Amino acid sequence: MTGSRHSYHCLAAAVVLAMSGNAAHAADTDTDARAGGLLDEIVVTARKREEDVRDIPTSIDAFSGDRLAGLGYFSVEDILKLSPGVTFESGFSPSSTSIIVRGITNDSRGVGPRTVGRFYGSVPLTNPSIMGVEPDLDTFDMQTVEVLKGPQGTLFGGSALAGAVRYVPRAPDFDSFYGTTSLGVGRTSSSGDTSRNLALMLNAPFSDSFAMRFVGSWRDQAGWIDDTRSGERDINDFDARQGRVMAAWRPTEELLFEAQYLKYRGDLGSFNWVEGLEATRLRTQRSLDDSERAEAELLGASITWDAGPVSTVFEYNRLEKDRNQFNDVTIFTGLFGTGITVGQNFLESTQQDTFELRFVSNEPTAGDGLFGGWDYTVGLFYMDSDQTRPVIINLALPDQLIRQGGGAVVNAEEQAVFFDLTRRFDAPFELNLGGRYFRQRTEGGTFQDFAFSSAAPGGLPATIPFVPSTENFVGLRDSSFNPKAALRWFASDEVTVIASYAKGFRFGGINGDQVQLEDAIFETDVDIPFTYGSDTIHNWELGVRTNWLDDRVSVDLTAFYVDWRNLQILQRAGVFAFTDNVGRAEVRGLEFAFTGWLSDSWALILNGSFQDAETKEDFTSGEFGFVPSGTRLPQAPRWTGAAQLRHASSYGNLDLDGALTYSYRSKSRNNLTNTVPLEAFGTLDLSLSAQNTDLLLQPRVSLIGKNLTDKQAAQFGFTIGTVANVLSINQPRQVLLKLDLFF
Secondary structure (H helix, E strand, O other): OHHHHHHHHHHHHHHHHHOOOOOOOOOOOOOOOOOOOOOOOOEEOOOOOOEEHHHOOOOEEEEEHHHHHHHOOOOHHHHHHHOOOEEEEOOOOHHHOEEEEOOOOOOOOOOOOOOEEEEEOOEEOOOOOOOOOOOOOOOOOEEEEEEEEOOOHHHHHHHOOOEEEEEEEOOOOOOOOEEEEEEEEEEEOOOOOEEEEEEEEEEEEOOOOEEEEEEEEEEEEOOOOEEOOOOOOOOOOEEEEEEEEEEEEOOOOOEEEEEEEEEEEEEEOOOOOEEOOOOOOEEOOOOOOOEEEEEEEEEEEEEEEEOOOEEEEEEEEEEEEEEEEEEEOOHHHOOOOOOOEEEEEEEEEEEEEEEEEEEEEOOOOOOOOOOOOEEEEEEEEEEEEEEEEEEEEEEEOOOOEEEEEEEEEEEEEEEEEEEEEEEEOOOOEEEEEEEEEEEEEEEEEEEOOEEEEOOOOOOOOOOOOOOEOHHHOEEEEEEEEEEEEEEEEEOOOOEEEEEEEEEEEEOOEEOOOOOHHHHHHHOOOOOOOOEEOOEEEEEEEEEEEEEEOOOOEEEEEEEEEEEEEEEEEEEEEOOEEEEEEEEEEEEEEEEEEEEEEOOOOEEEEEEEEEEEEEEOOOEEEOOOEEEOOOOEOOOOOOEEEEEEEEEEEEEOOEEEEEEEEEEEEOOEOOOOOOOOOEOOEEEEEEEEEEEOOOOOOOOEEEEEEEOOOOOOOEEEEEEEOOOEEEEEEOOOOEEEEEEEEEO
């Protein structure tokens, strides 16, 4: 019961602090929590050093891997249900989803440079320029998953304009040999197939100074969309496999060598969208079999030297990502039903190297003067990212097959020096200062356009050549300083007031050229800029955090204001997507959280967010036409929130745990002109588990239900000209029976 109760305390703390911008779960669920306490011994690494969560003046929600496993939440879509002010955009596939914090987004299309970065530890998984694979990492055996709100550029660079989601894996344990296995089977509404889950973790210390940790998972998600034309059922089945290997060697007490390897692969049977404006689960105009294979592979190493007052850390990581995506775009060309089909094949690739050297204080600097009493993180960062996005258009006519295309190739580089300083004064104040000076370079251009016809002499080649058109390459360069500052006032033992400011930035990039075939089909004269510039946001927050009745009740409130300048907006010319810089936008909002202990085993957790996100300058768009000031930003619902009732208790030798969670998002726009309105919807989840720790393997049986009311709603949608509308639908009701064994 001790471990279960501690997890419960941590979950409550996480959701309570979400609104004030300060929440986390402890990683060690075997540690006792103070009876009735809510905020003890909670540690996060959001500033790249271990700190008590109450010492971080930053908006952050964080959840332990153990707690997420108990809720049955293993995807980013599940996690974000508990993070108010954050919107999940499903995209067409699990590797092209988007996370939107406080209304800062390109557009509701599931493509384009992201405003919120994803990180595995300190490694950016989000491309700095061209859209790439966004791996939806499995949360099994993660130490924590952290949702950081507001600009995170000071410590995490240009991949975190409006926020970041960090997956923090558990490190190898030198103390003992142990493991966990998890097996699950489930059913999905509107599906005739069975979902299956399998996960395994093994921690193996080979000596007092060397240990390894092996983690693997396989999730076979049943499809739930049917194709009415072919009669095929459950076409959008999804198979995700993930493996992690970590090694740690500590030859002395001061020196630690670590290495890690991560492999992810996701295979999608068909895209997760339907035609029209109604949230159904039927594809009615599919002419070709669309599909996707996405992969990510990470290899890294680090050295940590603990020199007493300061630790020196050096990290190197190599990330490679690939995606082969074939999309049926026949309906978008207006050719559906003519016997002519059009397929679009993307072959994306990313090779990215990152280096980081940082110095982290283990104790405040010595002395009583200006330079004494500071905790600090100071570092150097370098990233080199090669990105390509070739595209092939396959036009099948009655008498011939035409293949034509091109694409973009980009190299992005970032050099930066960063710092984060904190000092507690004798008066009831604490000052936090940070900054990042960076220089970024983006160079790129297009592949040579090609066109081949089966009717031409020689026919279609066996392989398609992609040759960079180096004569049209351009370079973008930028340098700037991103500051941040926060002041905490400890008004009393129960009340803390926090004021903060942070600036964020994002890379510019290359659009490339519109291929001639698309121009011929659509006869569009939209002016596509060859490049687009970086954009910035300024984020101000004022919050109050309170704890009452010996930490049995917590109420937090945060007001925020975001100024977004030179914003990158995604647009289209035919089926060709491109990015352009336009005007500015503002977001004003308020976040709130409440947790109340009803008894020693029952708690009620509530949170909510209100945001008003809109443009502040008139501009003219090639796709949307005139967009007046005051237009609401896409995918920025005014209201989001969640409510959870949690119970944890023991009966005899059984530890029982249960949670009922309702999450809600109000209506929002799909794009600036709102061609496909996204209606409000809410979902209800339930998790129940029973564990007997006295039995061999300490079995835990869980029953998990998601979207119990089987609500059908659109999470995003778009219109291509006046030709077609499509929607991406939320997950149907899922019921999972899971068995966990511990050895």
